[in-house]
Amino acid sequence: MDRDSLLARVRSKERLSEAEGLAIYSDLDTATLAEAATLVRERYSDPRIVTYLVDRNVNYTNVCITDCKFCEFYRPPGHAESYVLTRTDMHRKLAELVAVGGTRVLLQGGHNPDLRLRYYEELFRWIGAEFPTLELDALSPSEVEHIALLEGMSLEAVVDRLVASGLRGIPGGGGEILDDEIRARVSPKKIKTAAWLRVMEIAHERRLYTSASQVFGFGEEPIHRLRALEALRAQQDRSLARFGHGFMAFIAWPLQYESRYGEVFGKMKGWKLGGDAEDYLRHIAFCRVYLDNIPHFQASWPTMGLEVAGRALHHGCDDLGGTMMEENVVSQAGSVHACAPAESLVRVAKSAGFEARQRDSWYRSLSPTA
Ligand code: SF4
Numbered sequence: 001m002d003r004d005s006l007l008a009r010v011r012s013k014e015r016l017s018e019a020e021g022l023a024i025y026s027d028l029d030t031a032t033l034a035e036a037a038t039l040v041r042e043r044y045s046d047p048r049i050v051t052y053l054v055d056r057n058v059n060y061t062n063v064c065i066t067d068c069k070f071c072e073f074y075r076p077p078g079h080a081e082s083y084v085l086t087r088t089d090m091h092r093k094l095a096e097l098v099a100v101g102g103t104r105v106l107l108q109g110g111h112n113p114d115l116r117l118r119y120y121e122e123l124f125r126w127i128g129a130e131f132p133t134l135e136l137d138a139l140s141p142s143e144v145e146h147i148a149l150l151e152g153m154s155l156e157a158v159v160d161r162l163v164a165s166g167l168r169g170i171p172g173g174g175g176e177i178l179d180d181e182i183r184a185r186v187s188p189k190k191i192k193t194a195a196w197l198r199v200m201e202i203a204h205e206r207r208l209y210t211s212a213s214q215v216f217g218f219g220e221e222p223i224h225r226l227r228a229l230e231a232l233r234a235q236q237d238r239s240l241a242r243f244g245h246g247f248m249a250f251i252a253w254p255l256q257y258e259s260r261y262g263e264v265f266g267k268m269k270g271w272k273l274g275g276d277a278e279d280y281l282r283h284i285a286f287c288r289v290y291l292d293n294i295p296h297f298q299a300s301w302p303t304m305g306l307e308v309a310g311r312a313l314h315h316g317c318d319d320l321g322g323t324m325m326e327e328n329v330v331s332q333a334g335s336v337h338a339c340a341p342a343e344s345l346v347r348v349a350k351s352a353g354f355e356a357r358q359r360d361s362w363y364r365s366l367s368p369t370a
Pocket of ligand 1: 065071110
């Protein structure tokens with residue numbers, strides 16, 4: 001398919017098949033993908049506006065038993081550097097968030113076998129009582145599955161108990177590449193594709209906020225990326241048809257490559273790991289074209305930096321995600337861009353030629369245009 005055919009297809013909102021997606025991902029230049037991605041972006045959001053969220057990531061525990069090969073963040077149970085945040089620490093962090101006008105807290109952690117469902121219920125209720133203005137998005141499909149396995153409960157029952165305690169959203173962490181062949185290589189103990197999608201479907205039915213994230217560059221082939229995108233696109237179709245509600249946003253970034261990964265991923269020697277700015281921009285533009293049913297795309301400044309995030313706004317992204325205030329998972333995997341004040345995100349949007357607007361986690365505008 002050439003440039004003109006692709007742009008004509010996108011303008012007429014004709015969806016690409018998996019085979020067509022594979023062909024354009026390999027054959028078309030990045031500028032063409034960016035042009036097509038911008039057309040899809042403009043279906044869903046005002047082309048003049050870029051949004052951002054004032055939020056905080058709180059990693060409540062780094063204890064994990066899942067041993068993903070790419071993870072620098074976790075510590076096994078009993079390790080000297082393992083932690084579970086105290087309520088005092090949590091209170092200080094959330095009070096700081098409220099003080100800067102934050103509207104959302106994102107709680108994520110490892111698969112800690114000592115934290116049972118009751119821990120999360122009490123924590124979520126406490127946050128709701130202490131900080132009633134904060135929206136609580138927490139965990140990820142893999143953490144939900146971990147709790148369900150610990151408790152011997154169904155995924156539905158766990159989600160229902162968490163929602164009753166104040167959960168309003170489940171971010172799309174742990175997605176990496178949603179293809180079980182790749183998952184078996186890089187995170188063999190972690191949630192499989194069908195269960196990841198099932199948790200999200202349960203969340204959609206309960207009208208929770210959800211996003212889908214993708215980490216690429218584990219040495220997978222383009223077909224694995226396509227399969228992962230196809231799984232998300234099909235799930236979004238199902239959720240929208242059944243519940244009128246689905247993923248609000250998609251975010252992708254390359255594996256934060258470290259030279260030692262050559263050893264860690266020994267079985268994949270010779271495969272390309274991670275990705276540079278050009279790989280990222282090409283990939284995000286392609287994803288925007290292929291994933292034509294997810295309304296918002298976030299530029300990943302925590303992994304790519306603010307300059308590349310600004311360029312991503314011309315490759316299909318309409319949003320700069322959250323300020324985060326702190327981030328420990330990707331930063332410990334080698335990323336140096338752990339947090340940015342709202343002013344920096346506004347500056348990025350403006351430098352790229354857009355007006356910036358603060359939003360809440362449901363993409364409702366909270367501020368006059370900056
Ligand atoms: S990526 Fe998540 S599940 Fe995997 S080892 Fe790290 S904390 Fe555990």
